[in-house]
Amino acid sequence: MRHSKFCTIVLTLVLIxxxxxVAVLIANSFNMSKYGGEWAGFTLKWYGALFSSSxxxxxxxxxxxxxxxxxxxxxxxxxxxxxxxxxxRWRGRLQTAHYGMIYTPLVMPEILMGISxxxxxxxxxxxxxxxxxxxxxxxxxxxxxxxxxxxxxxDFDDRIIEAAYDLGASPWYAFFKVTLPILLPGIIAGGLxxxxxxxxxxxxxxxxxxxxxxxxxxxxxSMIKHSRQMPVINSLSTLMLVFTCVLVAASRxxxxxxxxxxxxxxx
Amino acid sequence: xxxxxxxxxxxxxxxxIPTLIVFGIAFHAPSADGGIAPGFTMETWRSISNxxxxxxxxxxxxxxxxxTLICVLLSLPCAYAIARMTVKWRAVIAGxxxxxxxxxxxxxxxxxxxxxxxxxxxxxxxVAIGIASEDTILxxxxxxxxxxxxxxxxxxxxxxIYTAAEKFDFSLxxxxxxxxxxxxxxxxxxxxxGVKRGVISAILMVFxxxxxxxxxxxxxxxxxxxxxxxxxxQRTFPDRNLxxxxxxxxxxxxxxxxxxxxxxxxxxxxDEREEKRLAAATERKxxxxxx
Numbered sequence: 001m002r003h004s005k006f007c008t009i010v011l012t013l014v015l016i017x018x019x020x021x022v023a024v025l026i027a028n029s030f031n032m033s034k035y036g037g038e039w040a041g042f043t044l045k046w047y048g049a050l051f052s053s054s055x056x057x058x059x060x061x062x063x064x065x066x067x068x069x070x071x072x073x074x075x076x077x078x079x080x081x082x083x084x085x086x087x088x089r090w091r092g093r094l095q096t097a098h099y100g101m102i103y104t105p106l107v108m109p110e111i112l113m114g115i116s117x118x119x120x121x122x123x124x125x126x127x128x129x130x131x132x133x134x135x136x137x138x139x140x141x142x143x144x145x146x147x148x149x150x151x152x153x154x155d156f157d158d159r160i161i162e163a164a165y166d167l168g169a170s171p172w173y174a175f176f177k178v179t180l181p182i183l184l185p186g187i188i189a190g191g192l193x194x195x196x197x198x199x200x201x202x203x204x205x206x207x208x209x210x211x212x213x214x215x216x217x218x219x220x221x222s223m224i225k226h227s228r229q230m231p232v233i234n235s236l237s238t239l240m241l242v243f244t245c246v247l248v249a250a251s252r253x254x255x256x257x258x259x260x261x262x263x264x265x266x267x
Numbered sequence: 268x269x270x271x272x273x274x275x276x277x278x279x280x281x282x283x284i285p286t287l288i289v290f291g292i293a294f295h296a297p298s299a300d301g302g303i304a305p306g307f308t309m310e311t312w313r314s315i316s317n318x319x320x321x322x323x324x325x326x327x328x329x330x331x332x333x334x335t336l337i338c339v340l341l342s343l344p345c346a347y348a349i350a351r352m353t354v355k356w357r358a359v360i361a362g363x364x365x366x367x368x369x370x371x372x373x374x375x376x377x378x379x380x381x382x383x384x385x386x387x388x389x390x391x392x393x394v395a396i397g398i399a400s401e402d403t404i405l406x407x408x409x410x411x412x413x414x415x416x417x418x419x420x421x422x423x424x425x426x427x428i429y430t431a432a433e434k435f436d437f438s439l440x441x442x443x444x445x446x447x448x449x450x451x452x453x454x455x456x457x458x459x460x461g462v463k464r465g466v467i468s469a470i471l472m473v474f475x476x477x478x479x480x481x482x483x484x485x486x487x488x489x490x491x492x493x494x495x496x497x498x499x500x501q502r503t504f505p506d507r508n509l510x511x512x513x514x515x516x517x518x519x520x521x522x523x524x525x526x527x528x529x530x531x532x533x534x535x536x537x538d539e540r541e542e543k544r545l546a547a548a549t550e551r552k553x554x555x556x557x558x
Contacts, residue, residue: 007348011360014345014425017418018367021378024388028381035386083274090268098271101278107471107527108520109479111496115503115516116285119292122302122509139281142274202373203481207503217373224377224486234381237374244369252362 022241029234046235055232061219068130068215069198072137077191079138080145081183087146088153105143113140114207121208128210136208137198144197145190152186192251286520292513301507311510315518320498324518327494330409331477334416338424338473339466341417345425346465347458350432361429368422376486379415380406383487407489415483423472431465432458467530475523495519 029047033040049055087099105113117136121128160182164174202217209218223233293311298304349360367375382389383405393399405411435458443453459466481496488494495515502512 004348004351007344007351010341010344011348014341014421015360015363018364018421021375021382021418022367022370024382025374025378035384038391079274079277082270082272086268086270086274090271094271098275101275101283105278105282107475107523109475109523111479111481111499112286112289112516112520113282115499115512116289117281118503119288119509119513120281120285123288135281139278142277146274196369200371200373203479206481206500217371220371220373220377221482224373224380230381233374233377237371237377240374241370245366248362248366248369 025234026238026241028231029238031231034231046231047239049229049232050235050239055229058216058219058232058236061214061216064130064213065199065216068133068137069195072134072141072198073191073195075134075138076141076145076194077187079142080190080194081149081187083142083146084149084153084183084186085179087150088156102143102146105140106147110140110201110203111207114204117204118207128208129213130210132208132210133205133213133215136204137201140201140204141194141198144193145187148190148193149183149186152183152189156182289513289516292510293517295510297508297510301509303509311514315511315514320515323493323495323498324522326409326492327478327480327496328522330412330416330494331474331480334413334420334477335424335470335473337413337417338421339428339469341421342424342428342469343459343462343466346428346432346462347454349425349429350435351437357433361426364422364425372419373482375419376415376482379411379418380486383411383414406487407492409488409492411487412480412484412492412494415487416477416480419483420473420476423476424469427468427472428462428465431462435461464534467534471527471530474526478523479519 027039030042030044031039032043032045050058083098083102087095087102113136117132117139118128121132126132160178161174164178165171169177199215200217201215202221205215205218206221209215214222220233220236223229292303294307294309296304296306296308296310345364349357352360381387384390385404385406387405390399390403390405393403393405394401399405439457439461440453443457444450448456479496480494481500484492484494484497485500488497495518499512499515499519502508502515
């Protein structure tokens with residue numbers, strides 16, 4: 001029992017370690033003091049500044065982030081689902097190579113993908129901007145979507161497709177009416193992962209961005225680098241934290257309810 | 268077969284070919300206008316071996332290795348503690364550990380930068396309890412990089428070890444103790460081998476992003492704690508020396524691929540051994556049955 005106690009103490013300290021910076025950040029977003037070393041009284045002025053017209057650029061960057069994450073998610077869901085179906089159905093040298101191409105980006109440091117895409121865009125003379133960011137994001141999201149859908153396909157009973165064919169369904173009809181609805185939870189999970197990865201990506205985007213196409217993480221980074229409006233970053237980050245927490249909680253709630261409904265119908 | 272085409276073509280165009288281009292550019296000379304000069308040369312590789320670069324490569328590998336070690340050492344007791352909780356608590360704590368992962372990475376590094384700054388909370392706290400003095404500098408050095416790296420990658424180490432620990436049969440530990448094994452001995456000889464696979468994926472999940480780290484050394488590191496990631500950026504943008512950047516990227520790629528290949532080889536060997544042992548045991552049983 002002794003080391004059980006030791007482990008609990010380590011876990012508690014780790015949780016404090018994980019939440020300390022976040023807690024200080026949230027506290028500082030309400031702090032009058034500009035440098036946040038000590039408490040100088042409660043204020044909402046940093047939130048006010050965030051929504052003032054002088055910070056319109058932040059919101060424009062946020063809009064660009066949403067556009068890129070949205071389009072990249074859709075594209076990587078399509079590519080990832082077709083890839084997973086191909087990997088599941090076929091075997092052979094081509095699919096081994098295909099799997100290697102899907103798997104390697106997962107274990108490559110991000111900076112390598114960033115620099116290699118930049119070199120290629122430079123070599124063929126494509127100017128960097130929203131399009132190159134979109135291409136880069138799709139490239140690193142495909143692997144994650146494929147892996148998530150592939151996991152879902154593992155419990156997939158191929159005989160139901162054959163049954164659909166036997167009952168006279170065309171390949172397209174069978175795909176849209178049988179395969180797709182069964183894979184949908186996997187695709188949605190992969191898409192959510194792709195969306196969060198895309199909206200949060202810094203390193204790859206940093207390499208392939210062009211003038212006037214900074215996404216939100218790049219905008220925050222340049223604000224940090226130039227030490228401009230640090231307290232505004234605090235308030236922006238706090239809002240982002242609240243937003244993500246609500247989103248994660250909501251998705252948990254939905255999936256829990258669905259699970260409960262499923263187990264209820266089974267009873 | 269048609270379903271192979273979209274992803275295959277996309278990744279061939281935007282992953283395989285660019286990677287090969289980077290490798291190729293490392294064998295060219297930079298041109299005066301910041302592009303790439305034609306003609307094959309080993310000049311880039313010769314200038315890379317000057318004393319400045321190996322020091323940076325070495326520092327990157329060293330910091331990544333220490334980060335990985337600390338993450339694994341902290342994750343083992345955490346995974347153990349979570350796996351021994353009730354199912355409901357497990358979900359809560361695992362959720363709390365993963366929650367920071369869903370928030371902006373750049374914001375978390377920024378939070379540390381504020382925390383470690385001379386006017387920051389941590390400095391005041393350490394001075395107050397007498398560990399540090401007023402002029403101790405917490406930010407902008409290798410120590411700061413280490414702390415923030417551990418902070419950023421720790422969830423990726425805890426989760427795989429916890430997943431392995433969840434499947435671990437804890438009655439084995441009680442049995443060992445009943446047989447007189449000391450707590451730590453039982454932990455090392457029974458729990459650790461039981462979660463071995465989790466530990467290996469934890470090592471990879473931390474070491475790989477640590478090697479390619481750019482944001483952390485850039486925001487909390489200093490002049491004399493540059494890592495490969497900073498150098499690649501510097502050579503790509505301010506200096507516009509693409510061959511140098513390519514050579515450094517190639518080195519980074521290999522420092523990830525070599526450990527990865529070792530792990531894959533080791534896992535395969537373990538699997539084969541396990542299979543042989545199982546086959547031998549089955550054979551013995553069959554023979555015993557026949558006799």
